[in-house]
Amino acid sequence: MTGRFMTRRTATATAATSLTGAALAACALPGAGGRANVAAQPTVGPATVTFTHWWAPPAAFGVAMDQALQSWAAKGSPVKVDSQVINANDSFTKYTNMLAGGTPPDLAMIQPFYFAPLHARGGWVDVSALARRDEREVKLGDFYPEPLVRVTRDGKLHGLPTDINVTVLLYNKNLLDSGGAKVPDDSLTWDGLLDAARALTRGEGADRQWGMVAPTDWEPVVWANGGEVLNKEENLCLLDQPAAYEAVQWLADLRHRHRVAPLQADLQAQDAQTQFLAGKIALLPWQSGVLGTFKGHNPSFAWGVALPPKGRRVRSGYLRGGNLGIMNGSRQVEAAWQVMKHLNTPEVHALWANPGTLMPPRKSVAESGAFLQPPPPLDLRKTVDAIAAARTPHFIPEYVEMTDIVNKTLAPAWNTGAPAAREACQEAKRQVDQLLAPRRK
Structure with a gap:
């Protein structure tokens, strides 16, 4: 990516969620000796x-x-x-x-x-x-x-x-071919995705063809950049750290600086999924749960599924x-x-x-034909492969209140371009830390 997002050399340790060990414990439920x-x-x-x-x-x-x-x-x-x-x-x-x-x-x-x-x-x-x-x-x-x-x-x-339900990258192969862009492969980075989106964005007004959509699932972009939303103990917000707010700024820049992704106003008449099915969006970072809807619509163009792009060091996505x-x-x-x-x-x-x-x-x-046998030529194997890169968000008891705070404080940066992501993330941290204060006692 251009700028510091995805190019920072200072490493930020990835904090695994506190539930990982619990999941392993669940898998071990049969007990000693597999009885x-x-x-x-x-x-x-x-x-x-x-x-x-x-x-x-x-x-x-x-x-x-x-x-x-x-x-x-x-x-x-x-x-x-x-x-x-x-x-x-x-x-x-x-x-x-x-x-x-x-x-x-x-x-x-x-x-x-x-x-x-x-x-x-x-x-x-x-x-x-x-x-x-x-x-x-x-x-x-x-x-x-x-x-x-x-x-x-x-x-x-x-x-x-x-x-x-995991994060994947959906693509319109017809638009990629006409714009001279390659079909996404496993080497694609967020930088490369932005470059492709620039080449694929064209037209104005009702005839506008968008290169991509700014992901509504923003946390995986933060994770991919080496940032975290919460610390390992899940009692402090880390959005004020450079790896986090630079990722948020990059997402805002897709709309307001690079103009490769639709603004919120551009999605009022038709949402992102509808515009993708109408052939107006080339690259759609989204959740795999929409695949059934898309297959049911039987789009008139060739389309496919790829892994989410790699970040500065890792590939990351949601698991829901x-x-x-x-x-x-x-x-x-x-x-x-x-x-x-x-x-x-x-x-x-x-x-x-x-x-x-x-x-x-x-x-x-x-991993059987029950799921992987779609109407040709769609290959769903990448959807299964995306599980390895997926993470469960911080589903703590305060998750609903926390996401309300973060979405409200970051929305102006995403929707209007102001304030800058750093300022918005600092305010989000202040409010989330107040919410999570009882967890630090």
């Missing part, structure tokens, strides 16, 4: 498990959920499932109120950033012992370790991941995805566990992949 089924499964009598989620038809993953629940019913189990569709955007408030009122669902789907705040409120049942008991069925070793970070606290497993957990207060823990196990079998994860178009967290499914 499993340490206790016999109890017989479950007739019961009804309330299950709240937002995977509903006609969305592809909603069709997959219907098929998964139908396959459970076909087993003839005495456990019935009361499937209740809720609004994902309201889930945190809804679950918080239900916990407080003593009426939580038995089994709940939850976004990764809400898992820790609900855990802090005593929201999740520890299923570590159940997973050890049923290891031959659960097979935690078949899960990618990274998604297990999301559902592990203090070495204890509190749920299972449903899918993986949904989770399932049994909520504290459930009177049907064993029954809910049986349903949750079913929704995490390889057979059901194959449904998440097809027709669900999501990347399953089980390696045996994600």
Whole structure:
């Protein structure tokens, strides 16, 4: 990249999230010697498990959920499932109120950033012992370790991941060819991406063709530049450090200095995904979760998926995805566990992949034809490869409040170009440090 971003020689140590060790502990749940089924499964009598989620038809993953629940019913189990569709955007408030009122669902789907705040409120049942008991069925070793970070606290497993959503780079091959740009490969850097975006940006007004989009997921760009959002103890903000604020400035410069990425106003009529599908954006750093939508639209141009660009020293991206957990207060823990196990079998994860178009967290499914067999010529292998470069953000109990602070303080720099990123990041640090002060006591 031009300027100091991605070219700084002073190294900033990358702080691993405090959950990494916990994820490894979760993977080791079977115990010494790999023994499993340490206790016999109890017989479950007739019961009804309330299950709240937002995977509903006609969305592809909603069709997959219907098929998964139908396959459970076909087993003839005495456990019935009361499937209740809720609004994902309201889930945190809804679950918080239900916990407080003593009426939580038995089994709940939850976004990764809400898992820790609900855990802090005593929201999740520890299923570590159940997973050890049923290891031959659960097979935690078949899960990618990274998604297990999301559902592990203090070495204890509190749920299972449903899918993986990682940072990838989508590209319009037709626009690249017409602009003389190469198809992105594994050597691409953020500097190289900017150079390509300059060459691919052309036209004015309604005919404007954008070289790229400024990533809405900004933290991986900070990480790739050697910066961090929080320290290792997750009680101090580090956005005031050069490696962090230079990355934020680089993102702002994409819009305001280089003019290779649309402003917020340019996305009002059509968002970035819609403009990409319309052939108006050449390079789209985004989340892999959109692949199903894009495949469903069957774009009229050749397109593909690449790894996110490399930073100053590393390649980095987000790792997200949904989770399932049994909520504290459930009177049907064993029954809910049986349903949750079913929704995490390889057979059901194959449904998440097809027709669900999501990347399953089980390696045996994600690396099989169930997920990797897309309509030609699209190759989804790079989506799986991107897992190795992905990191889970700082999903601490204060995550929601922290991101609200950071987004509000950095928004002017991104949207208008002022104030400078350094000043905005210093203010973000001041407010986040105040929020996290109790964690330093």
